[in-house]
Amino acid sequence: MKSIREPDALELDIPGEDPGASAENRAATKFETRAPAxxxxxxxxAVIVTFFPPIAFAGALYLHFQGWYRIGFIDIALMLMMWFLSxxxxxxxxxxxxxxxxxKAHPAVRRTLAALGSMGFQxxxxxxxxxxxxHHRTSDKPGDPHSMYLFGTGPWALFRGFIHSHVGWIWTGSSIxxxxxxxxxxxxxxxxxxFRVHMHYFRWLAAGxxxxxxxxGVVRGSWQGxxxxxxxxxxxxxxFMNHLTYWCTNTVTHxxxxxxxxxxxxxxxxxxxxxxxxxxQTFHNNHHAFPSSAIMGHEWWQIDVGTWILRALERLGWVWDVRVPDERMMAKKRIVERNEEHRT
Structure with missing residues (x-):
C-alpha cells in the first residue's frame, strides 16, 4: 500500500473541488439539463426511503406472527447478501x-462499485x-449538510439535531x-x-x-417466494442498512x-x-484524521472489512495506489492524554 502525501494527512484536500465552478459551467449545465430527478x-x-423500510419490516414481522409465512434462512440470506453487495x-x-x-481502480471495478452503491437507496x-x-469541508460547523449541532448544543437543540442528522437532512432543499x-x-x-451510472441511478436502484x-421466487418456486x-x-x-447503521454514523460517530x-x-x-x-466506516475519528486514507481501522482489533476487500482486489491487480498514513503521520495526530479519550 502507498503512504499518503503529507498535505493529504492534514485535512483537507477535496478531490475535484473547483471554487470557481458555477451552474453555468459545462459540467454543471450537463448535469442540470439531464438530472435524474x-x-x-x-x-x-425521501418519503419512500424514510417510511417504507420500517413499515415493510413491521409488516414482515406481522405476517410472520400471523402465520402467513415463517421467517427462514432464505429470507435472512437474501437480506444479508443484498446488504453486503450494496x-x-x-x-x-x-x-x-x-x-x-x-x-485507483480498473474501470470495470469503478463501474461495478458505483452500480452496487446505487442499489443501497442512498x-x-x-x-x-x-x-x-x-461534510468534510464543514464537519460539525455551519454548512455541514447533516450536522447534529445545527440548532445548538442544549438538550432540546441536540434532540432536534439528532433527528436532522439521522434522516431530516434528506428532506431539506439544500440537500435534495x-x-x-x-x-x-x-x-x-x-x-x-x-456519470453514466449516475444518470441510470433508478435502474440500478430497481435492480436492488x-x-x-x-x-x-426461483429458490422457493412460487410468487410468494x-x-x-x-x-x-x-x-x-x-x-437495517440505512436506519440502523449508515444514518447512525452521522449521529453516533459525531x-x-x-x-x-x-x-x-x-x-x-x-x-x-x-x-x-x-x-x-464508523472508525470515524480515524477517517476524519486522515480523510484521504483508504483504511479505516488502525489497530489490530479494529475490524475493517472494507480494507479486507481492497486488499483482495489489490492482490488481483484490480486496484492500486491504495493510500495509507504512515506511523509518523499517525503519531503526529494521536491523542496521548488519557483524559482526552472518550469511550462508550
Missing amino acids: SRTVDLTF VTGIEVGYHRLFSHCSY GPVIWWASIHRK RFRGLERYVSDLYRDEDI FIVPAIIG AFLGFLWGGFVRVF SRLGRRAYHTSDRSSNSLLLAIPTLG
Whole structure:
C-alpha cells in the first residue's frame, strides 16, 4: 500500500473541488439539463426511503406472527447478501473511491462499485460524493449538510439535531437539490463511466429489489417466494442498512460517545459496534484524521472489512495506489492524554 502525501494527512484536500465552478459551467449545465430527478421525484423518494423500510419490516414481522409465512434462512440470506453487495458499493465505492479518491481502480471495478452503491437507496453516486465532500469541508460547523449541532448544543437543540442528522437532512432543499454542490465533484462530472451510472441511478436502484425477488421466487418456486425476496432483500435490507447503521454514523460517530484516537477539528469518534455492518466506516475519528486514507481501522482489533476487500482486489491487480498514513503521520495526530479519550 502507498503512504499518503503529507498535505493529504492534514485535512483537507477535496478531490475535484473547483471554487470557481458555477451552474453555468459545462459540467454543471450537463448535469442540470439531464438530472435524474426533479424536486417532486426527490421528495417522493425521501418519503419512500424514510417510511417504507420500517413499515415493510413491521409488516414482515406481522405476517410472520400471523402465520402467513415463517421467517427462514432464505429470507435472512437474501437480506444479508443484498446488504453486503450494496454496503460494499457504498463504503468501498461511493465513500473511499469516489468521495476521497483514496485508491485507483480498473474501470470495470469503478463501474461495478458505483452500480452496487446505487442499489443501497442512498442516492446517485455524484450526489452522494458531493454531500460527503461538503461534510468534510464543514464537519460539525455551519454548512455541514447533516450536522447534529445545527440548532445548538442544549438538550432540546441536540434532540432536534439528532433527528436532522439521522434522516431530516434528506428532506431539506439544500440537500435534495444539487445546486451549489457541483463545485465539489468536477472530477466526477468528467468521468463518463461514473456519470453514466449516475444518470441510470433508478435502474440500478430497481435492480436492488428485482434481483432478490427473482432469486427468492426461483429458490422457493412460487410468487410468494418472489414477494418475500422483494421484501427481505429489498425494503427490510434498506431498513437495517440505512436506519440502523449508515444514518447512525452521522449521529453516533459525531457525538463523542466513542473513542477519539486523534486530534481533529470536529467531534468525530470511533464506534466499534457499528463498524462491522458499515464495513469499517464508523472508525470515524480515524477517517476524519486522515480523510484521504483508504483504511479505516488502525489497530489490530479494529475490524475493517472494507480494507479486507481492497486488499483482495489489490492482490488481483484490480486496484492500486491504495493510500495509507504512515506511523509518523499517525503519531503526529494521536491523542496521548488519557483524559482526552472518550469511550462508550
